[in-house]
Amino acid sequence: DKGGHKHFMAKEIAEQPSVLTNALGYYIQDGNIVLPDPGLDFAQIDRLTMVACGTAFYACLVAKYWFEQIARLPVEIDVASEFRYREPPIPKGTAALFVSQSGETADTLAALRYCEGKVDKIVSVVNVPESSIARESDLPLPILAGTEIGVASTKAFTCQLTVLAILAIKAAQDRGHMNADQVAEALEQVKSVPGLMSHALALGERMKTMSRKLAEARDILFLGRGPMYALAHEGALKLKEISYIHAEAYASGELKHGPIALVDEHVPVIVMAPRDALFEKTISNMQEVMARGGKVLLITDKQGAKEAGPGVWDTILMPEVAPFVAPILYAIPAQLLAYHTAVAKGTDVDQPRNLAKSVTVE
Numbered sequence: 074d075k076g077g078h079k080h081f082m083a084k085e086i087a088e089q090p091s092v093l094t095n096a097l098g099y100y101i102q103d104g105n106i107v108l109p110d111p112g113l114d115f116a117q118i119d120r121l122t123m124v125a126c127g128t129a130f131y132a133c134l135v136a137k138y139w140f141e142q143i144a145r146l147p148v149e150i151d152v153a154s155e156f157r158y159r160e161p162p163i164p165k166g167t168a169a170l171f172v173s174q175s176g177e178t179a180d181t182l183a184a185l186r187y188c189e190g191k192v193d194k195i196v197s198v199v200n201v202p203e204s205s206i207a208r209e210s211d212l213p214l215p216i217l218a219g220t221e222i223g224v225a226s227t228k229a230f231t232c233q234l235t236v237l238a239i240l241a242i243k244a245a246q247d248r249g250h251m252n253a254d255q256v257a258e259a260l261e262q263v264k265s266v267p268g269l270m271s272h273a274l275a276l277g278e279r280m281k282t283m284s285r286k287l288a289e290a291r292d293i294l295f296l297g298r299g300p301m302y303a304l305a306h307e308g309a310l311k312l313k314e315i316s317y318i319h320a321e322a323y324a325s326g327e328l329k330h331g332p333i334a335l336v337d338e339h340v341p342v343i344v345m346a347p348r349d350a351l352f353e354k355t356i357s358n359m360q361e362v363m364a365r366g367g368k369v370l371l372i373t374d375k376q377g378a379k380e381a382g383p384g385v386w387d388t389i390l391m392p393e394v395a396p397f398v399a400p401i402l403y404a405i406p407a408q409l410l411a412y413h414t415a416v417a418k419g420t421d422v423d424q425p426r427n428l429a430k431s432v433t434v435e
């Protein structure tokens with residue numbers, strides 16, 4: 074049942090404020106972070122290794138910034154297909170964390186099995202509680218997104234991020250990097266996301282117009298810094314999967330090390346830049362793109378748009394958001410742009426060519 078939407082993907086995008094609220098209610102009770110048994114004390118571990126594929130890997134990439142910044146916990150991340158054959162040495166005091174919507178992705182499961190007996194704890198962040206990955210973990214953490222049917226992952230991604238944000242706050246608390254007030258403030262920020270998402274979802278019509286222009290492009294670049302670099306990857310992956318337009322993500326600072334050679338008036342460059350500590354740096358990279366005739370679509374907030382100045386091709390104005398949780402909110406424009414571009418191109422949004430929802434073979 075598409076619930077009155079044209080596609081499952083549209084329905085699943087729209088559901089995000091409500092499924093996120095479910096996840097928040099499960100993990101935050103009376104202002105405290107509650108994990109299912111046996112729980113996890115981050116003060117007992119020295120490092121975290123996170124492994125996943127596709128969109129779930131980009132959730133890990135965002136989480137790496139979170140864990141390292143707020144909990145000062147060293148994090149290693151890898152895509153499962155590389156990790157499993159790389160057979161990395163695992164130092165004592167490591168916890169391994171696997172992220173998977175289906176819980177059945179062959180490479181992720183094999184990576185988990187590689188870690189058995191080598192790590193202190195196997196944690197998973199999954200949508201399907203009875204899945205293999207959940208069953209083989211010491212601590213399976215449900216994301217409570219409900220069934221996801223669209224091949225392009227949307228609500229699972231933001232639910233994964235929500236659970237990982239809460240875990241990062243718990244890690245900061247356990248490791249003595251946040252006091253009770255700071256924990257309460259960070260949890261309030263996470264709780265503010267569903268409301269802000271509803272505002273961001275209202276930008277759908279605006280994105281539709283924008284997407285008609287994007288549908289004509291052959292190549293599209295996505296740029297971001299910090300956690301927004303991960304979102305740039307997620308935006309590019311979504312667009313490739315369902316619109317079949319070639320899209321590439323770069324860390325803004327890497328632009329001048331090669332990819333800027335691609336920039337001309339035919340290549341839209343989507344810059345994801347909420348007004349955060351790295352904003353000015355990203356904007357200066359954006360100006361380098363514009364100086365070479367690049368067409369910039371800037372996704373930012375009101376203050377960001379003001380400071381970025383004139384000359385951009387178009388701007389998507391997002392609600393103001395605490396920088397910590399901006400990556401969850403900025404998934405919305407990444408998803409909506411891909412969705413509307415695919416619709417404008419007339420592709421099969423829910424069942425794109427060559428792709429399966431659950432990749433159970435390597």
Ligand code: M6R
Pocket residue numbers: 126127128129130172173174175176177178181224225226227310311314430431432
């Ligand atoms: O079920 P999983 O989360 O383990 O799946 C991982 C990837 O196959 C998945 O995220 C894929 O990249 C999606 N089609 C992305 O939209």
